[in-house]
Structure formats: structure tokens, C-alpha cells
Amino acid sequence: MSELAKWVPEGVDEEVPSAARLYDYLLGGAHNFAADRALAEKFLTALPSARDVARLNRAFLRRAVVFMAEQSVRQFLDIGSGIPTVGNVHEIAQAADPQARVVYVDYESVAVAHSQLLLEGNANATILQADLTQPAAILQHPETRRLLDFDRPIGLIMAGVFHFVPREADAPAIIAGYRDALAPGSHLALSHFTADISPEEMAGVVEVMKRSADPIHTRTHAEVTELFTGFELVEPGVVGTALWRSDRPEQAADEPGGSQIYAGVGRKP
Template sequence: MSEQVTWVPDQVDEEIPSAARVYDYLLGGAHNFAADRVLAERFLQALPSARDVARLNRAFLRRAVVFMAEQGIRQFLDLGSGIPTVGNVHEIAHGIDPESNVVYVDYESVAVAHSELLLQGDEHATVIQANMLEPDRILGHPDTRRLLDLSRPVGLIMAGVFHFVSPESDPPGIVARYRDELSPGSFLALSHFTADISPDEMAGVVRVMSRSSDPIHPRTRAEITELFTGFDLVEPGIVGTALWRPDHPERAGLEPGAAQIYAGVGRKG
């Protein structure tokens, strides 16, 4: 029987697990359903370090936003932003400059509903319900145009989401469409599952996620590098999430799941 809770949008089918809610569960969140938790436990069986992988991806997001803000970025477009948890992009950016503008994008109804609640009264942040495979719709959306000035540099964020884009959707072409609309000096921060490190574990993850509404498509380092075409990678290039400008370099390589997801940040010249 489906759980009866008050925070569920009417159109949500609680029996179909989603990646956003599985990720929420792995991060210790409460906005997930029984079907999500069952899938998450299978995910953990396939990838025992999954909770650490989720935590490290979230930590990369924080460091990437801080880095971009330190380079002068004051407007951010976060694609596949997920269910709000502590340390959202606008919280990080506003900690550096309260005038920073943030547009979140997600197609998952629960993620959007909670983002709307979180952002009530915040004139510097909004959420759009849309699929990241629709760059024209997202970039042309009235809320995007209201908060983001595309004639000035933008921090484009694709943290832990682009591995849900199938090869048939032309991943490099999708990124290029966003890139071409961004002004020079903009940044792309991206993290992405790979099978380079633990192919057997990742094959298990692929099988598990095939039962959800969000199948996963891990990519090689070369394929992920291709997504940065037109961007100059900043040091240290594309590395495991724990190894991208870590707060504690001496411990970074010892983190469980440190390299299950590749991460990088590039600057458009």
C-alpha cells in the first residue's frame, strides 16, 4: 500500500522509484517512498560505497560552487538539482554574495515541490520543472531570463545527473547547446558515474537502475572529457569527486568510493 503523506504532489506515482528520491535516501533524507528505499538498498548491494559516493558528490558540488564564486560567478544554473538538502547551491552562493542568482531545474515533481517551498520569498532563486534535455525551453524560460543574464558569465552545474542521459540523446550535443548560449568566462561543473574503476560493481548499478524511471549510463573518462568540449578544464582536470580540490588532500584518496564518479570544472574561453 502506498504511504499517505501530505507532501506528495498529486501526479506522483509512489510505486515508481526515481533517482532523485533514491539519492535523497542515500544522503539520509526523508522525502522518499518505500519503492525508492527498496531500490536504494539494491543499489547499496551492488555498490556498497553508495552512501559515500553520494556524500562525496555533494561535497564536490559545494567546492565547485565556492570555486566558481571565487572566480566572480554570481549566477548559477543547476540542472537536475534534485530534492533540497542542506548545502544547496543558493545557500553556498549566498554565503559568498547574497545577491547571487540561482535557477534550479528538475523534472521530478517531489524535487520541484520541495524546492518551491524552500525558495518561497527568495527573490534571488527559483526552480523550473523541466527536463535538462530541453535546453531551449530552459534557457528561454521567463524565470531563467528574469534571474540570469546570459550576456554575463554563468556557472552551469550538472552534478551527478548527466549519467541519466542515454547515448541516443546525443550527450555532447546537449552540453554544446548550453555552452553555445553561455558567455565567455562561464563555467561548467560536472560529475558523472564511470565504470572505469569498478566495472563489475557499476554493471550491477546499471542493472538496479534499469528498474527505475531513470536508467543510468556510466561513461569512460574520455567520454566525459568530450562533454567539456569548448571548455578549458581547470586543475586538476577530470578526477574522482574526492580528488577535485579536496579540503584535506592527505585523506582524499582514502575515501571509500572516491573515484566511482568523475568530476571536473571547465571554463569557457
């Protein structure tokens, strides 16, 4: 089987761009199609700092996983995990503890296929193809139950994915479906596009993404904060990705694109 055939599952329509493959392109990855790259260029026209936005979101993910590992979290459920790239959750978590367990979830078939290749031979990590708006199906999946112990803290990760959930889907209720299954001491790490800072640019992004399989729905600071209902926000609360426990706090405020996505981590008491 050719390398291309391994990561392009049968039935994938290469003419319909997806957010996972667009994100992969913005991060410098190679698992994307011409339609994804063409849409990404329009995305960059609407939001010139898009590559920085993607990089900073990825950096937030790393810092959040490191933080949770420091809180003795050793199991992770990464919802909307996307196409693997440098610094995947299992790599970060298993660097802290080789026995750390990770369940990835994505509904995009290329992301799932490439993740399966990456995880071959790793008994403590797996990938499910599922819809994040159906918590019960993910939480009760045999692979989830095989790897994760719901009597112990779990790190629930929703980095850069909930802005694909439309308003009519009741985002807080969806997150509650996950939250209620988690043990005390569990954490939620979440990041989300906003139009609070640059409404015109984000209006352009929303328009561009209407041409993909994954339209974007921005939310305000108050709406993103509401998604942490039932969790105690850790410092510094819900802030731009660049500002969340930055490795370089003296430069964080000046990072291009550092406030286009809100980010935060909460702990379930």
C-alpha cells in the same frame, strides 16, 4: 495542508522509484517513498560504498560552487538539482554574495515541489520543472530570463545528472546547446558515474537502476572529458570526486567510493 501533502504533488506514483528520491535517501533525507528505499537497498548491495559516493558527489558540488564564486560568478543554473538537502547551491552562493541568483531545474515533481517550499520568500532563486535534454526550453524560460543575465558569466551545474542521459541522445550536443548560450568566463561543473574503476560493481548498479524511472548510463574518462568540449578544464582536470580540489588532499585518495564518479570544472574562454 499536511506536510506530506506539500511535498507529494498530485499524480505522483509512489510505486515507481526515482533517482532523485533514491539519492535523497542515500544522503539521509526524508523525502522518499518505500519503493525508493527498497531500490536504494539493492543499490547498496551492488555498490556498498554508495552512501560515500553520494556524500562525495555532494561535497564536490559545494567545492565547485565555492570555486566559481571565487572566480566572481554570481549566477548559477543548476540542471538536475534534485531534492534539496544541506548545502544547496543558493545557500553556498548567497553566503558569498546575498545577491547571487540561482535557477534550479529538475524534471522530478517531488524535487520541484520541495524546492518550491524551500525557496519561498527568496527572490533570487527559483525552480523549473523541465527536461535537461531540451536546452532551449530551459534557456528561454521566462523565469530563467528573469533571473539570469546571459551577457555575464554563469555557473552551469550538472552534478550527478548526465549519467541519466542515454547514449543515443548525443550528450555532447546537449551540453553544446547550453554552452553556446553562455558568456565568456562562464563555468561548467559536471560529475558523472563511470565503470572505469569498478566495472562489475557498476554493472550491478546499472542493472538495479533499470527498475527505476531513471536508468544509468556510465561513461569512460574520455567520454566525460568530451563533455567539456569548448571549456578549458581547470586543475586538476577530470578526476574522481574525492580528488577534485579536496579539503583534505592527504586523505582524498583513500576515500571509499571516491573514484566511482568523475568530476571536473571547465571555464568558457
